[in-house]
Amino acid sequence: MFIPTLVLWLLSASPEVPVKPPVPVEAAPPVMPADVSALTRAVHVLLRLTIDDAGEVSRVDVRDSGGMAFDRAAMAAALRWRFEPARRGDVPLEVQVDVPVTFEPTVPSDGVVVAPVEAPPRDVVPAAPEGAQGAVPLPPEGALADGAEASPPRASEAEDGTPPTGPRPPPFSTTVRGQSVAPPPVAVGDFHITVGQLADVPRNSATDLLLLAPGVMLANHGGEGHAETLYLRGFDAGEGKDVEMRLNGVPLNEVSHAHGHGYADTYFIIPELVQSLRVTEGPYDPSQGDFGVAGTVDYQLGLERRGITASASYGSFASRRLSLVWGPPESSDATFVGVLLRQGYGFGPNRAYANAGLMAQTELRLGPETRLRLFGASYAARFSTAGVVRETDVVDARLPCGADADSQFFCLHDPNQGGANQRHLASVELVSRLARGGRFVQQAFAVSRQMRSRENFTGFLQDTPPVGEAQRGDNTEQSYQGTTVGLRGRYTPGLTWAGQPQPVELGYVARYDSVRTRARRLRDKGGAPYATVFDNQVRTTHLGAYLSLRGAPSEWLTLRGGVRVDTFLFGVEDLNRPESDRQGSRIPEESVEAYGFFASPRASAEVRLTPRLTWLTSAGLGARSSDAAGLSDAEFAPYARVTSGETGLGWHWNDDGGASTLEVRGAVFATRVSQDLVFSETTGRNQPIGPSQRLGAFGTARFQWSQRLDVQASLAWARATQPMPGASSWRLWDGTVLPYIPQVLGRVDAAWRGTTSVARQPVGWSLALGHSAIGPKPLPLNRYSASIFLFDVAARARWRAVELGVTVENLLDARWRESEFNYVSNFRGPDAPASLLATRHFSAGAPRTVRGTLTVYLDLQEDRP
Numbered sequence: 001m002f003i004p005t006l007v008l009w010l011l012s013a014s015p016e017v018p019v020k021p022p023v024p025v026e027a028a029p030p031v032m033p034a035d036v037s038a039l040t041r042a043v044h045v046l047l048r049l050t051i052d053d054a055g056e057v058s059r060v061d062v063r064d065s066g067g068m069a070f071d072r073a074a075m076a077a078a079l080r081w082r083f084e085p086a087r088r089g090d091v092p093l094e095v096q097v098d099v100p101v102t103f104e105p106t107v108p109s110d111g112v113v114v115a116p117v118e119a120p121p122r123d124v125v126p127a128a129p130e131g132a133q134g135a136v137p138l139p140p141e142g143a144l145a146d147g148a149e150a151s152p153p154r155a156s157e158a159e160d161g162t163p164p165t166g167p168r169p170p171p172f173s174t175t176v177r178g179q180s181v182a183p184p185p186v187a188v189g190d191f192h193i194t195v196g197q198l199a200d201v202p203r204n205s206a207t208d209l210l211l212l213a214p215g216v217m218l219a220n221h222g223g224e225g226h227a228e229t230l231y232l233r234g235f236d237a238g239e240g241k242d243v244e245m246r247l248n249g250v251p252l253n254e255v256s257h258a259h260g261h262g263y264a265d266t267y268f269i270i271p272e273l274v275q276s277l278r279v280t281e282g283p284y285d286p287s288q289g290d291f292g293v294a295g296t297v298d299y300q301l302g303l304e305r306r307g308i309t310a311s312a313s314y315g316s317f318a319s320r321r322l323s324l325v326w327g328p329p330e331s332s333d334a335t336f337v338g339v340l341l342r343q344g345y346g347f348g349p350n351r352a353y354a355n356a357g358l359m360a361q362t363e364l365r366l367g368p369e370t371r372l373r374l375f376g377a378s379y380a381a382r383f384s385t386a387g388v389v390r391e392t393d394v395v396d397a398r399l400p401c402g403a404d405a406d407s408q409f410f411c412l413h414d415p416n417q418g419g420a421n422q423r424h425l426a427s428v429e430l431v432s433r434l435a436r437g438g439r440f441v442q443q444a445f446a447v448s449r450q451m452r453s454r455e456n457f458t459g460f461l462q463d464t465p466p467v468g469e470a471q472r473g474d475n476t477e478q479s480y481q482g483t484t485v486g487l488r489g490r491y492t493p494g495l496t497w498a499g500q501p502q503p504v505e506l507g508y509v510a511r512y513d514s515v516r517t518r519a520r521r522l523r524d525k526g527g528a529p530y531a532t533v534f535d536n537q538v539r540t541t542h543l544g545a546y547l548s549l550r551g552a553p554s555e556w557l558t559l560r561g562g563v564r565v566d567t568f569l570f571g572v573e574d575l576n577r578p579e580s581d582r583q584g585s586r587i588p589e590e591s592v593e594a595y596g597f598f599a600s601p602r603a604s605a606e607v608r609l610t611p612r613l614t615w616l617t618s619a620g621l622g623a624r625s626s627d628a629a630g631l632s633d634a635e636f637a638p639y640a641r642v643t644s645g646e647t648g649l650g651w652h653w654n655d656d657g658g659a660s661t662l663e664v665r666g667a668v669f670a671t672r673v674s675q676d677l678v679f680s681e682t683t684g685r686n687q688p689i690g691p692s693q694r695l696g697a698f699g700t701a702r703f704q705w706s707q708r709l710d711v712q713a714s715l716a717w718a719r720a721t722q723p724m725p726g727a728s729s730w731r732l733w734d735g736t737v738l739p740y741i742p743q744v745l746g747r748v749d750a751a752w753r754g755t756t757s758v759a760r761q762p763v764g765w766s767l768a769l770g771h772s773a774i775g776p777k778p779l780p781l782n783r784y785s786a787s788i789f790l791f792d793v794a795a796r797a798r799w800r801a802v803e804l805g806v807t808v809e810n811l812l813d814a815r816w817r818e819s820e821f822n823y824v825s826n827f828r829g830p831d832a833p834a835s836l837l838a839t840r841h842f843s844a845g846a847p848r849t850v851r852g853t854l855t856v857y858l859d860l861q862e863d864r865p
Contacts, residue, residue, distance in 0.1 A: 022051050022083035022095065026437070030077035030101060033069035043067065043103040045074045053092035055083040056435050059368050063098065074101040080437040080494075184550075186560055186604050187618035188648035188667035189214075189233075189281030189295070189698070195274060197710035197751040200768035202792040202807040206269035210297060213279040214700040215716030217745050217774055221819040221843040222453065224346065224353035225383035226419060227265040229819070233281050233669065234694035234718030235294035236741050238686050240264030241677055242624065244292035247299045248361075248375055249488055250427050250445045251511065253291045256538045258478035258517045259453060260677075260685045261627035262291045266299070268357045268379035268423055270338040272309070272325050275302030282644045282669060283622025284602050286546040286562030287490075287507055290625050293642045293673065301361065301375075303327040303336035307859030315807075315851025319344035329859060334363040334373060347846045348386060348410030349401065350417065355381035373429040382420045386412035387456055388819070390827055391840035398828075409815055410844050413827040416475055416527055419453030438494030447484040452477065454522065457681040457841070459827035461834055463521065463531075470830035473524030476533070476684050482515030503550040505562075511542040517629070519683075524830065533683070537573035538628045542566065561603040568596040570628045570637060596637030598623045616667075617647040640675040659706040666699035670732050676722075679740060681823045681841075694720045695732040711750040719743055737778045740821075744775030761799060768794040779822040781838055788816045788845075796853075803855040813848035 046064035049057050060075045078099065085092040185192070193212050203209060207228045210216045217231040227239040237243045241262035245252040247269060257263035280288060281295040288296045306329040313321040325338040336359075343354040357379040364372045393399055394408045401411035427445040434440055455478075460471035490507035519533035548562035572592040579588045602620030609615055624640040631637055648667020654660065671694040677686035696718030703711045721735030748771040755764050774788040791812055796805035810816075821841045826834035 019093065019095075020087045022055065022086045022097075024081065024083055025055065026080065026082040028077060028080065030073045030103075032103065033073045043070050045070050045101045045103075047074055047078055047099040047101060049078055049081075049097050049099055050094065051083055051085065051097065052094045053085050054435075055085040055092075057081050057083075058094075066101075066103070070103055073103075077101075079433060082436060184558075184606075185616070185650075186280065186602075187282055187284040187646050188616050188650055188665050189646060189669070190284065191277075191279045191281075193277045193279060195276060196704075197707070197753060197766075198712065198749050198768075199271070200751040200753075200766050200794055200796065201749045201770040202768070202794045202809050203271060203770075204809075205267050206271045206274050206299065207266045209271065209274060209277060210279065211747055211770075211772070212277070212712060212749065213281065214698040214714030214747070215281065215696070215718065215745055216279075216747075217742055217772075219819045221385070221388060222455070223351060223383045223385035223418065224342070224344070225267060225355055225381040225421065226385065226453065227259075227263060227267065231741060231745075232294045233716075234671070234696050234720040234741060236678065236720075236738070237294050238262070238677070238679070240291065241686060242291065242293040244289060244296040246297070247377075247425075248301055248427060249298070249429070249443055250375075250425060250447070251289075251484070251486070254449060254480065254482065254484075254515070255513050255540050255625070256515060256517050256536065256628045257451075258480045258519050258685075259451075262624070263480075264291075265421065265423070265451075267355070267381070268377065269299060270323065270325070270340045270357060270359050272311075272323060272340075273301045273303055273336060273338045273359055274299055275304065275333070276300045282618065282646055282671070283600065283620045283642055284604060284618040284644070284646070285620075286548040286564045286600075286602050287505075288602075288622065289509060289544055289564070290542065290566065290623070292622050293624050293640065294671075301336075301359070302333040303338075304333045305857075306331075307857065309855065309857055311853055311855040313851050313853040316849045317345050317347050319849070319851060321851075321853075332363055334361060336361055346384070347849065348412070348844065350384045350386045350412050350415050353381070353383040355379070355383070369433040371431050373427075373431070375425075375427040375429070377423070377425040379423045380421075382418075384415075384418035385455070386410070386843070387414055387417045388821065388841040388843050389413055390825060391842065393827065406815075406847075410847075413459060414456040414473075414475060414524075416522070416524075417454050417456060419451065421451035422449070424448045434494060436494040437492075439490075439492040441490050443488040445484075445486055445488070448482075449484070450481045452479045454478075454527075455684050457684055457821075458823075458825040460524070460830045460832070461824065461826045462682055471524075471826075472530050473522065473830070475522040475524065475527070477520045477522050477529065478684065479518050479520075480515060482513055482517075484511065484513050486511035503548075505546075505548040507546050507548070509542065509544045511540075513538070513540045513542075515540075532576045534629055535574070535576040536629050537575060539571040540628060541569045542625070556608040558606040558608075559604075560606070562601070564600045564602070566598055566600070566623065566625075568625050568637060568639075570594045570596070570626070570631055572628045572631060592628075592631055592633045594626070594628075594631040594633070594635040594637040596626060596639055598639055598641070612652055614650045615647075616650060617645075619645040638675070640673055642671060642673045644669065644671040646670075660704065662701065662703045664699075664701045666697070668695075668697040670695050672729065672732075676738075678738065679821075681821060681825070689722065692720060692722050692738060693729075693732050693735065694718055708754060709750075709752050711748075713748045714746065716745045717743060739778050739780050742775050742777045744773075746773035747771070758799070764798040766794075766796045777820060779820060779840075781822055783822045783840070785817065785820040788814070790814060790816065790845075798855075801857045803853075803857070805853040805855065807851050807853070809849045809851075810845070810847060814845075815847070816845040817842040818845040819843045 043066040045066040048061045048063050050059035052058045057079055060078045062071050065071055086095045191213050215233050219229045220226060229239060230237040230243055232243060235242045238260050240253050241260055245264035252264040253262045278298040283292050303325060306327045308326045311323045320343045322341045327336045338359045340357045345352050359377045361375040366372055397403045397408050399408050399411035401407040425447045429443040432440045454475055456475040458474045460473055462474045463471045465471055487510045490505055492505050495504055515538050518535040520529040521531040523530055544566040546562055546564035550560045552558045574590045577588045577590045580586060600621040600623060604618035607615040622642040626637045626639055646667050646669040651664045653662045673692045676689055676692035678689050680687040698716035700714035720738040720741045722738055723735040727734055751768040753766040755762055770792040772790045776784040776787055778784055790810055792809045793811055794807040796803055822838050824838050
């Protein structure tokens with residue numbers, strides 16, 4: 001780990017008037033950088049602090065760098081230190097001091113060691129002002145952390161008052177500021193996931209990174225460009241109805257979307273720019289807001305590698321991918337530009353796609369304590385989809401493709417399915433560091449979104465045609481166009497009590513949405529609309545605030561808690577009312593307004609059983625707002641209330657050299673929802689079914705070794721049921737099993753990196769594996785789907801600035817069904833009699849897909865120690 005050795009050199013400006021040195025009040029030691037997995041030798045960082053006449057650290061410069069990650073960790077700690085100011089007599093002074101910080105490769109039982117004060121190396125000499133006479137070392141406050149006694153101020157090594165002699169350390173003019181450390185988890189299922197080497201595992205989009213969290217399954221019946229259906233913690237979260245999605249804090253869930261309330265499309269995120277994710281499973285953090293029923297996902301962007309990285313791929317089914325990311329060498333990883341182009345024919349008829357996206361961010365320093373982050377993204381996509389097919393038609397080879405089994409499996413019923421979407425996003429974030437370790441963050445954002453999709457799940461079944469006419473088809477067009485603007489903020493005052501920091505956070509959100517959402521039926525021939533299902537102009541104002549606090553009554557117990565309050569005001573213009581009613585003709589429009597309010601307390605208790613083993617119990621209430629399309633005028637808007645609890649263990653291990661780490665977590669959980677939603681084939685969107693409940697468990701482990709091997713494995717089980725009327729709320733295992741939700745999910749991700757020599761030239765290489773195991777999914781009418789086992793592999797080799805790679809997805813070429821349903825349909829034609837028997841329907845998963853990649857690295861950056 002690390003041993004911070006802090007020696008503060010105060011240089012007096014006059015030999016006649018003695019200067020009383022600054023006295024540490026708060027000086028917590030630095031934290032080992034999270035992205036450093038191997039430390040085999042001591043790393044030294046020399047900081048120069050400017051301590052003002054109030055005792056605050058007003059500026060930090062790096063005099064001698066130990067590497068970017070260690071510089072940031074040391075400076076992040078230094079900026080939170082407080083002192084009694086230096087004084088000449090009774091007059092406080094602003095002084096400069098040099099602080100050596102040493103990170104040592106030792107891992108004690110409690111993970112942190114604070115050493116007594118040591119003298120600085122003889123070759124480190126402070127820059128003394130003219131007339132300086134001496135130096136006084138001061139003990140850090142952290143030296144008292146484990147019962148060590150503070151050493152009194154000692155004289156410098158030279159007894160005559162002159163500073164020690166020796167070579168001056170090399171100058172370092174760049175001021176490197178630290179980044180905030182990830183907060184401790186609020187639950188066992190609160191994961192701060194650093195992608196790291198696991199980015200080598202084949203993934204088609206940033207959405208696939210969610211598979212790094214346990215209990216996650218993804219499915220997509222809409223094609224490349226359509227949002228993924230997300231299964232998490234026993235929830236069929238649809239395309240976002242039960243999972244709150246954010247990108248750098250910007251909300252992505254779309255209210256009253258035509259395809260489903262809470263629709264969240266993350267396909268536009270460029271995977272190369274995703275630095276980490278926070279996946280909070282369950283509603284346990286007061287900062288979690290609307291749609292956080294099953295949990296919250298927050299993508300954090302950043303580009304660690306500086307310079308230009310260009311990548312071009314070509315693979316099966318004419319799939320093409322071109323990416324270009326750039327990070328200016330003189331800037332931090334928060335400044336970057338990324339462009340991504342994708343195009344292909346797809347793995348069967350009517351699966352072509354094309355999309356393009358751009359993301360850019362810059363971080364500006366407005367002063368020693370303030371930074372401004374500007375972010376923008378634009379994205380456009382067009383895609384076709386094959387939709388679902390009837391299993392009986394595949395078996396009987398009735399589909400309009402080749403008669404062989406593969407051609408029928410990947411065929412389709414309706415070629416008039418697909419969609420297009422556009423998204424433009426902008427965000428401005430201001431972060432200010434306050435005195436005593438406080439922090440104030442303000443963010444403003446704006447999102448413009450447009451989408452249109454066409455899907456047909458039932459063929460010719462839902463239409464009620466005019467007398468004497470045939471069915472016109474069930475193809476449904478869903479369109480959405482909206483604008484979102486909002487503010488988010490949080491304030492951490494940096495309070496202390498009994499000499500210990502007391503983390504308290506206040507936060508708020510203000511969001512306004514103005515959207516047009518509509519669904520229409522289209523003719524099978526020509527595609528002209530013949531009926532409107534709904535057509536609404538929706539205006540929603542969401543105001544929310546939360547309070548979060550954390551305290552440690554003892555060294556083995558930490559308590560966290562808070563409360564969140566959310567209010568919603570809905571305004572709906574229903575543009576699809578009848579032109580007449582029993583009282584005569586009328587205007588075919590109607591206005592509806594409603595209001596909703598809910599409060600959500602959350603709490604957790606963490607018990608430290610051993611220095612490595614922690615027991616964490618969490619409970620909380622969450623909510624999902626109402627779909628405005630279903631509200632009545634002057635209604636107190638109902639909302640889906642979720643009650644959830646979780647308890648489990650977490651264990652962490654490091655070897656003595658810091659080269660290997662192992663983290664293991666496991667928990668059991670229970671959840672009740674007052675109003676759940678399940679997919680309906682007749683509307684092509686989720687519909688309410690009443691209350692539901694879940695009982696489940698998960699386990700996950702991640703092992704990392706010396707930046708060479710990174711392995712993560714998880715296994716999750718969940719049983720989702722709809723309770724019988726009048727049943728006890730404690731009988732979470734009773735009731736009717738909810739359809740489409742797999743009960744068992746397993747996932748393994750592994751990446752191995754190394755270096756070899758070819759013709760006396762060093763060549764870097766990597767191998768990666770991803771494996772998903774999905775248990776049978778219950779279907780309506782007591783049916784179950786087949787289990788799914790998928791393997792993806794990748795290999796890369798790099799020589800100097802050039803890298804070649806190959807990926808193979810679905811290595812065993814399994815014929816698997818990405819989505820599977822059981823219902824009544826009629827795809828035989830408008831004049832064919834419809835069967836009243838439910839049958840299996842599915843959308844085919846991709847077969848074996850091979851892709852080759854050429855990557856070129858320009859403006860090469862040497863890895864720092």
